[in-house]
Amino acid sequence: MYEEVKNENFVILAVAEESRGAATAREWIELAKPTYPVLIDTEHRVADLYNMVNVPQAVWIDEQGQIVRPAETAGSHDAWRARNRADGSLPESAATLAERARQTYMDAVRDWAIHGAKSRHAYTPAQTRAHLALPGDNVALANANFRLGVFLRQRGNHEEGDAMMLTASKLRPESWNIYRQAMNLREIGPMGFAADEAFFARVDELGAGRYYPPPDIEGFPAELGFEPTA
Amino acid sequence: MITVLSDAGTAVVEARHARASGDDLWLHKDAVHAASAWTLKPEGLCQGEICVPVPRTDAAHYVSGSEVNIAAFWRLLGRPVLHDRAGSSWVLGAAAGERATTLTSLKAPDFELPDIDGQQHKLSDYLGKRVFLTTWSSW
Numbered sequence: 001m002y003e004e005v006k007n008e009n010f011v012i013l014a015v016a017e018e019s020r021g022a023a024t025a026r027e028w029i030e031l032a033k034p035t036y037p038v039l040i041d042t043e044h045r046v047a048d049l050y051n052m053v054n055v056p057q058a059v060w061i062d063e064q065g066q067i068v069r070p071a072e073t074a075g076s077h078d079a080w081r082a083r084n085r086a087d088g089s090l091p092e093s094a095a096t097l098a099e100r101a102r103q104t105y106m107d108a109v110r111d112w113a114i115h116g117a118k119s120r121h122a123y124t125p126a127q128t129r130a131h132l133a134l135p136g137d138n139v140a141l142a143n144a145n146f147r148l149g150v151f152l153r154q155r156g157n158h159e160e161g162d163a164m165m166l167t168a169s170k171l172r173p174e175s176w177n178i179y180r181q182a183m184n185l186r187e188i189g190p191m192g193f194a195a196d197e198a199f200f201a202r203v204d205e206l207g208a209g210r211y212y213p214p215p216d217i218e219g220f221p222a223e224l225g226f227e228p229t230a
Numbered sequence: 231m232i233t234v235l236s237d238a239g240t241a242v243v244e245a246r247h248a249r250a251s252g253d254d255l256w257l258h259k260d261a262v263h264a265a266s267a268w269t270l271k272p273e274g275l276c277q278g279e280i281c282v283p284v285p286r287t288d289a290a291h292y293v294s295g296s297e298v299n300i301a302a303f304w305r306l307l308g309r310p311v312l313h314d315r316a317g318s319s320w321v322l323g324a325a326a327g328e329r330a331t332t333l334t335s336l337k338a339p340d341f342e343l344p345d346i347d348g349q350q351h352k353l354s355d356y357l358g359k360r361v362f363l364t365t366w367s368s369w
Binding site for chain 2: 008009010011012013014015016017018020022024025026027028029037038039040041043045046047048049050051052055056057058059060061062063064065066067070074109112113116125128129132134135136137139140141143144145147148151152155157160164177180181183184
């Protein structure tokens with residue numbers, strides 16, 4: 001997409017929420033070969049500042065440094081939840097839906113990349129504020145616990161670090177970033193996909209609630225794309 | 231040696247300038263700025279134009295000689311303070327209200343992060359361009 005819309009007025013900053021650091025992100029970056037900056041955010045600072053709870057989430061920032069779309073799902077769709085967990089297959093209808101979601105979002109980004117403030121997808125200040133989710137005290141405390149947990153783990157103090165990350169996740173259960181990063185550090189190898197049975201149980205508990213809340217973009221698929229089990 | 235994590239970054243304070251005592255963190259006044267972005271002045275603990283006076287009751291809990299109890303000030307500001315059991319690693323966190331105020335202003339909060347080659351990038355380096363700020367992960 002970037003090559004298509006590349007112009008002097010638009011840039012992508014891709015932030016890796018990656019507490020294991022550059023070495024872990026490097027393998028992924030070398031696969032994707034991006035031509036834009038990829039930043040390594042071991043402390044999940046961007047998630048803290050912009051109140052994000054999952055990846056991929058994105059924020060649109062205009063030429064004056066003003067937010068014109070606050071944190072939202074960057075094109076992913078809950079259709080992935082239709083995946084057959086025994087054989088890993090994804091029904092074609094779900095794959096089509098996920099692709100339509102991705103395309104719809106990317107079209108909106110492309111429109112803004114080209115037209116800027118004239119794009120119908122760039123919010124007015126009032127619209128931006130209406131779409132903002134603001135953090136509560138539990139979030140501030142969760143972020144402090146997460147940050148210290150990551151730091152202590154880096155220092156080799158896994159016991160206290162893991163306990164703090166667990167506290168962070170309990171304080172802010174809606175953050176998949178905190179939950180999955182903690183799982184990744186605690187249990188899984190550096191390239192591990194933090195999606196064990198406990199993760200799927202947690203996703204199932206959402207029922208018809210969204211893992212990827214749909215962005216407010218005309219034409220973005222509203223259907224669930226899977227059968228809730230809970 | 232005590233490490234202090236805050237919005238000002240990660241600061242390592244020499245042992246002779248830092249003393250942890252339970253939930254209190256005493257820093258030499260000259261070490262306070264590097265660890266917190268605040269400074270002790272005659273009018274109180276200050277960041278830019280904003281000053282928090284030393285509370286008159288219990289003043290010795292906040293400032294004692296050349297030491298500042300930064301943890302006590304932090305709690306006075308309604309901000310989270312955390313430390314490890316050893317008292318050698320601390321987080322001086324941001325209050326939810328501060329984050330909310332910044333977001334509501336719509337001014338994109340600045341940050342500085344390294345790329346894969348260790349080169350630092352600030353969001354504000356890209357002022358004048360539209361920035362699609364997106365996140366991803368390996369996990």
